[in-house]
Amino acid sequence: MKQPGRPGTAPLVRADTAVRYLHGVGPHLAEKLAHLGIYTIADLLFHLPLRYEDRTHITPLGALQVGMRTAVECQVELTEIAIRHRRMLLCRVSDGSGALTLRFFHFNQTQADALSRGTRLRCYGEVVRGALTLEMVHPEYRILQAGQPPPDEAALTPVYPATEGIAQQKLRALTSQALRMLESTAGLLPELLPTELLEHACMPALTEAVRYVHRPPADAPIAALMDGSHAAQQRLAFEELLAHHLSLRLLRQDADRSRAWVIPGAGSVEQKFRAALPFNLTGAQQRVAREIFHDLGMSHPMMRLVQGDVGCGKTLVAAMAALNCMAAGFQVALMAPTELLAEQHFRTFETWFAPLALQPVLLTGRLPAAQRRQAIATICAGQARMIVGTHALFQQDVEFAKLALVIIDEQHRFGVHQRLALREKGAAQGLRPHQLIMTATPIPRTLAMTAYADLDVSAIDELPPGRTPVQTVAVAETRRAEVVARVSAACRSGRQVYWVCPLIDESEDMQCQAAEDTATRLAAALTELRVGLVHGRLRSAQKETVMARFKTGEVQLLVATTVIEVGVDVPNASLMIIENAERLGLAQLHQLRGRVGRGAMESSCVMLYHAPLSRAARTRLQVMRSTNDGFEIARRDLELRGPGEMLGTRQAGELNLRIADLSRDAALIPRVQQAAKLLLERHPAQVPFLVRRWLGENSRFGQV
Ligand code: ADP
Numbered sequence: 001m002k003q004p005g006r007p008g009t010a011p012l013v014r015a016d017t018a019v020r021y022l023h024g025v026g027p028h029l030a031e032k033l034a035h036l037g038i039y040t041i042a043d044l045l046f047h048l049p050l051r052y053e054d055r056t057h058i059t060p061l062g063a064l065q066v067g068m069r070t071a072v073e074c075q076v077e078l079t080e081i082a083i084r085h086r087r088m089l090l091c092r093v094s095d096g097s098g099a100l101t102l103r104f105f106h107f108n109q110t111q112a113d114a115l116s117r118g119t120r121l122r123c124y125g126e127v128v129r130g131a132l133t134l135e136m137v138h139p140e141y142r143i144l145q146a147g148q149p150p151p152d153e154a155a156l157t158p159v160y161p162a163t164e165g166i167a168q169q170k171l172r173a174l175t176s177q178a179l180r181m182l183e184s185t186a187g188l189l190p191e192l193l194p195t196e197l198l199e200h201a202c203m204p205a206l207t208e209a210v211r212y213v214h215r216p217p218a219d220a221p222i223a224a225l226m227d228g229s230h231a232a233q234q235r236l237a238f239e240e241l242l243a244h245h246l247s248l249r250l251l252r253q254d255a256d257r258s259r260a261w262v263i264p265g266a267g268s269v270e271q272k273f274r275a276a277l278p279f280n281l282t283g284a285q286q287r288v289a290r291e292i293f294h295d296l297g298m299s300h301p302m303m304r305l306v307q308g309d310v311g312c313g314k315t316l317v318a319a320m321a322a323l324n325c326m327a328a329g330f331q332v333a334l335m336a337p338t339e340l341l342a343e344q345h346f347r348t349f350e351t352w353f354a355p356l357a358l359q360p361v362l363l364t365g366r367l368p369a370a371q372r373r374q375a376i377a378t379i380c381a382g383q384a385r386m387i388v389g390t391h392a393l394f395q396q397d398v399e400f401a402k403l404a405l406v407i408i409d410e411q412h413r414f415g416v417h418q419r420l421a422l423r424e425k426g427a428a429q430g431l432r433p434h435q436l437i438m439t440a441t442p443i444p445r446t447l448a449m450t451a452y453a454d455l456d457v458s459a460i461d462e463l464p465p466g467r468t469p470v471q472t473v474a475v476a477e478t479r480r481a482e483v484v485a486r487v488s489a490a491c492r493s494g495r496q497v498y499w500v501c502p503l504i505d506e507s508e509d510m511q512c513q514a515a516e517d518t519a520t521r522l523a524a525a526l527t528e529l530r531v532g533l534v535h536g537r538l539r540s541a542q543k544e545t546v547m548a549r550f551k552t553g554e555v556q557l558l559v560a561t562t563v564i565e566v567g568v569d570v571p572n573a574s575l576m577i578i579e580n581a582e583r584l585g586l587a588q589l590h591q592l593r594g595r596v597g598r599g600a601m602e603s604s605c606v607m608l609y610h611a612p613l614s615r616a617a618r619t620r621l622q623v624m625r626s627t628n629d630g631f632e633i634a635r636r637d638l639e640l641r642g643p644g645e646m647l648g649t650r651q652a653g654e655l656n657l658r659i660a661d662l663s664r665d666a667a668l669i670p671r672v673q674q675a676a677k678l679l680l681e682r683h684p685a686q687v688p689f690l691v692r693r694w695l696g697e698n699s700r701f702g703q704v
């Protein structure tokens with residue numbers, strides 16, 4: 001890579017100049033900075049303080065209390081190198097009102113020598129309790145020269161997100177350098193927002209905002225800066241959200257300009273399909289199906305998100321979309337997040353499409369080699385019309401002959417990347433496949449506008465008739481015996497039961513082990529019952545067998561890990577036990593509970609917990625007991641956790657926000673949308689620069 005020269009050879013600094021250009025940044029430090037995502041001068045300027053500290057106020061040593069973070073001014077009494085468990089430098093200081101010990105584990109001899117008796121210091125750090133006196137461990141300190149006035153500290157000292165091996169002082173020095181460059185180099189960070197927008201929203205200019213946030217003046221409103229609501233911070237968050245929103249709008253524009261197969265209605269085939277179903281479509285299913293059919297009839301690709309609570313019947317809507325494409329002679333790929341779910345969809349479609357003599361094909365990672373080859377051959381040849389699978393569908397050797405529609409189930413488990421990859425996969429003869437994306441995560445509208453700004457949204461806001469709400473209770477682990485008795489009674493009366501052992505440990509292996517142990521214990525306690533076990537470590541065929549036996553009712557009690565969290569559908573199961581429920585989030589509890597209450601009979605869910613409950617856990621269990629409504633649960637979830645987590649880690653990681661925080665800055669979103677429209681219409685030339693500034697050169701939208 002070409003290194004930019006030192007000043008003198010190439011004086012012009014640019015936003016994308018590498019940090020190596022700065023004084024004092026060698027390869028070693030550059031690597032550390034890279035851990036913080038800082039590669040360029042711009043990255044450094046957008047590396048904003050996490051918080052601020054007030055160092056103007058000096059606390060007398062006699063008034064220090066444990067837990068305080070404060071500045072002190074003092075004089076060294078005694079400095080010694082001590083060896084307790086390890087070598088350390090201890091420095092006793094006093095100021096006439098009291099004493100304090102400074103403790104350093106990392107130090108050198110020069111440093112030790114400089115802290116000689118009588119030296120005056122200004123220190124800043126957190127006060128902790130030591131053996132004899134209060135202490136500060138690795139405080140920041142500065143030696144005060146005799147006769148010189150003490151340094152003027154700015155009212156607020158920024159504290160940056162740091163990583164091991166980079167001290168705050170270093171980050172402050174580096175940002176100061178970058179800020180000086182910003183001052184002296186016109187156009188280092190060009191203003192990309194149009195003046196009309198800035199004026200209308202009363203927003204500060206970019207460079208002004210950056211400078212303010214790094215070095216707030218003495219009279220800055222501390223509280224606003226601390227909670228991120230200051231106009232300067234909001235200005236930066238706004239621009240970042242705008243860039244993300246624009247990138248998705250570009251993606252959408254791109255789709256609107258590209259071409260797709262026009263899919264006519266399936267007519268009599270659809271009638272035959274519906275006639276063979278054991279139920280009628282709900283009004284919401286019909287409406288959403290019509291919306292999809294409309295999109296499929298267009299000559300540019302559909303990009304539609306179908307949102308609907310667990311159990312509302314999204315699979316059926318997907319099947320109808322698929323049917324249209326198959327009837328017109330095209331292929332459809334459905335991607336599910338787990339093998340278990342892919343297998344279940346495969347069976348469902350097998351049953352539903354049997355009257356039409358259409359046979360789906362399954363393609364997952366665990367298929368035996370011969371079967372896999374066979375499946376791929378039929379896909380390439382175009383004989384396979386409906387292909388159901390996991391992300392194995394992306395693999396290089398899978399080539400579709402005539403892919404017209406891609407369906408992605410449980411979108412929150414996937415990222416935008418995977419969605420795009422599958423789209424590319426299907427691109428052929430200059431045509432792109434239509435995309436149908438399904439999710440049970442009912443995200444609030446403003447959030448959807450940010451995370452899914454490239455998609456149209458349909459909602460299935462009605463459950464099939466005859467469902468009774470699931471009765472939910474929280475039961476302490478100590479009453480386990482009662483719960484086991486309840487399981488036994490339910491099975492005796494012909495019902496089926498899930499017993500879920502969710503993630504306790506990080507490792508999947510541990511989780512599987514826990515499920516195995518629980519299954520063994522339950523089987524021993526309930527000898528009359530047929531107990532089955534599914535977890536991620538089982539081979540596909542084994543899982544499939546157990547699930548099939550559970551579906552037919554042969555297995556009465558199914559012990560499982562959270563592999564059954566998404567999508568699994570066995571209507572006769574009407575009791576669910578969730579272990580360690582206090583450790584699960586609302587979204588996951590709701591997804592799990594959604595496995596019961598799918599038939600007409602009364603269902604229940606028992607959340608087993610270990611006391612004592614934290615306040616947050618108590619609230620979550622309370623929310624679950626009080627409602628079955630996915631939207632209400634999502635709303636409470638948003639309150640409790642914030643949207644980053646709500647979209648799922650992958651999704652949030654995908655957005656990869658540096659400055660904006662979706663829960664804190666949700667109020668900006670309507671303005672972001674308006675601004676995006678304005679830019680696309682009146683200042684389209686600015687848009688690529690904005691997107692590149694915030695999403696990077698190699699962003700997923702590099703192509704647009
Ligand atoms: P989800 O939206 O959570 O993916 P599913 O598609 O798995 O829900 O549907 C849940 C259950 O409801 C399935 O057993 C499905 O066969 C059934 N179902 C779907 N649509 C209807 C309907 N209109 N009437 C009755 N049952 C339905």
Ligand code: MG
Pocket residue numbers: 314315409567
């Ligand atoms: Mg589903």
